[in-house]
Amino acid sequence: MYKLKEISDHVFYVGVNDRQKALFENLWPLPKGVSYNSYLILDEKTVLIDTVDVCYSDIFLKKITDALNGRTLDYLVVNHMEPDHAGSIRLLRQQYPNVQIVGNKTTFGMLDGYHSITDGLYEIKEEDVLNIGSRDLTFFMAPMVHWPEVMFTYDTKNKILFSADAFGTFGTLDGGIIDSEMDVDRFWEEMIRYYSNIVGKYGNPVQKALQKLKNLQIETICSTHGPVWREHMGKAVSIYDRLSRYEGEDGVAIVYGSMYGNTEQMAETVAYSLADNGIKNIVMHNVSKSHASYILGDVFKYKGLIVGSPTYSNQLFPEIESILSKIEIREVKNRLFGYFGSFTWSGAAVKRLATFNERMKWETVGDPVELKQALKADKYEQCIALGKAMADRLKDLSN
Numbered sequence: 001m002y003k004l005k006e007i008s009d010h011v012f013y014v015g016v017n018d019r020q021k022a023l024f025e026n027l028w029p030l031p032k033g034v035s036y037n038s039y040l041i042l043d044e045k046t047v048l049i050d051t052v053d054v055c056y057s058d059i060f061l062k063k064i065t066d067a068l069n070g071r072t073l074d075y076l077v078v079n080h081m082e083p084d085h086a087g088s089i090r091l092l093r094q095q096y097p098n099v100q101i102v103g104n105k106t107t108f109g110m111l112d113g114y115h116s117i118t119d120g121l122y123e124i125k126e127e128d129v130l131n132i133g134s135r136d137l138t139f140f141m142a143p144m145v146h147w148p149e150v151m152f153t154y155d156t157k158n159k160i161l162f163s164a165d166a167f168g169t170f171g172t173l174d175g176g177i178i179d180s181e182m183d184v185d186r187f188w189e190e191m192i193r194y195y196s197n198i199v200g201k202y203g204n205p206v207q208k209a210l211q212k213l214k215n216l217q218i219e220t221i222c223s224t225h226g227p228v229w230r231e232h233m234g235k236a237v238s239i240y241d242r243l244s245r246y247e248g249e250d251g252v253a254i255v256y257g258s259m260y261g262n263t264e265q266m267a268e269t270v271a272y273s274l275a276d277n278g279i280k281n282i283v284m285h286n287v288s289k290s291h292a293s294y295i296l297g298d299v300f301k302y303k304g305l306i307v308g309s310p311t312y313s314n315q316l317f318p319e320i321e322s323i324l325s326k327i328e329i330r331e332v333k334n335r336l337f338g339y340f341g342s343f344t345w346s347g348a349a350v351k352r353l354a355t356f357n358e359r360m361k362w363e364t365v366g367d368p369v370e371l372k373q374a375l376k377a378d379k380y381e382q383c384i385a386l387g388k389a390m391a392d393r394l395k396d397l398s399n
C-alpha cells in the first residue's frame with residue numbers, strides 16, 4: 001500500500017513524522033514537529049538503518065513490510081541507541097527474529113540495557129566493512145555526536161552518509177523527503193535550535209567527526225531528523241561546523257529577567273544603544289516568557305551576549321540562574337559578554353554575573369551596570385555606554 005520514496009538506487013525512506021509530541025526529550029518545544037528518519041536498503045541483502053520512536057512502530061513496521069514485499073530483513077544497523085531511533089528495535093526483532101543487529105560494543109551494552117537483546121548481534125569496529133551485494137557499508141565511530149555509541153554508516157556505491165543525529169533538525173517532512181523537493185528555508189533556524197538544545201555540549205566530538213568525514217566522497221546525507229541533504233548539504237554541514245566551533249554571527253542576544261520592569265528598562269536602553277551604534281541583529285529574551293530552548297538557540301547563534309538580572313533572595317533571578325546553568329553545561333565558548341543587574345536593598349545579581357563569567361572565561365565588554373531601584377539618568381547613561389561598548393567591539397571583530 002505504501003509508496004515509499006526512493007532516495008538513491010534501492011535506498012528507501014521509511015521514517016515517520018511526529019506532530020503530536022509537545023516537547024522533544026520532554027524538554028524542548030516542537031512547534032513544527034520532528035521526523036524520525038529510517039532508511040531501508042534493498043540489495044542482495046536487506047538492511048534497515050535505525051528504527052523510530054516506539055509511538056510510531058505500528059506504521060513504521062507496515063512500511064517496512066510493504067517495502068520488503070515478502071523478503072526477510074537481514075540486517076538492522078543501529079547508528080544511535082537513543083529511544084527516538086532505537087525505540088522500535090524490540091518489536092522489529094519480534095517481527096524479524098533472524099535479523100542481525102549491527103552495532104559496536106557500546107551499542108550492544110545499551111541494547112541489552114534497554115531491550116534485553118543479547119543475541120543475533122554483528123559487532124563492528126572503526127572502518128569495518130559489510131558487503132551487502134552490490135555495495136559495501138563502511139562504519140565510522142562518532143562517539144558523543146550525541147551519545148557514546150553513535151556511529152555513521154557509509155554506502156560506498158551511492159556515496160550516502162547515514163549520519164545519526166548529525167546534520168539533523170527539528171521540523172517534520174511535509175510531503176518532500178529530499179531537500180531539493182522543498183523550500184528548506186524553514187529548517188535553518190530549527191537546525192540551530194536542535195543543535196544548541198540537543199548536541200550543543202559536544203562541540204569537540206562534532207569537530208572530530210567532521211574531520212573524519214573530510215576524506216569521504218559524500219553526495220547525500222541521511223540524518224535521523226529532517227530532510228535528506230543533497231542540494232543544500234554544504235549549508236547543513238557548514239551550520240554544524242560553525243556551531244560546533246562556537247562561532248557566532250554578528251549580533252547580540254539580550255537575556256534578562258524583570259519583576260516590575262526596572263531591569264527591563266535597562267535591557268531596553270542597552271538594546272537602543274546597540275541599534276543606535278549600528279548593530280542590526282539584536283534579539284531580546286524575557287526569561288520569564290521565552291522558553292530556554294529559543295534562548296539557547298540565540299546564544300549559539302550570536303557572538304554577543306548581554307545578561308541582566310534583578311537580585312532575588314540575595315541571588316540571581318531564578319530563571320536567569322536556570323538559563324546560565326544551561327549555557328554553562330554546554331560549555332559555550334568565545335562570547336562577548338556584557339551584564340547588568342538591579343536590587344532594592346542589597347545587590348547580589350551583578351556580583352553573581354561576574355562570577356559566572358569568570359567560569360566561562362569570556363571577554364567582558366563594557367562596564368557592568370548595577371541599578372538600585374528605578375532607572376535614573378546616571379544609570380541610563382551607563383546602559384547606553386554598555387550598549388555602545390558591545391557595538392564597538394563587534395565592529396572591531398568584523399573589520
Ligand code: FEO
Pocket residue numbers: 080082084085146147165224225
Ligand atoms: Fe535523535 Fe540523540 O537522538
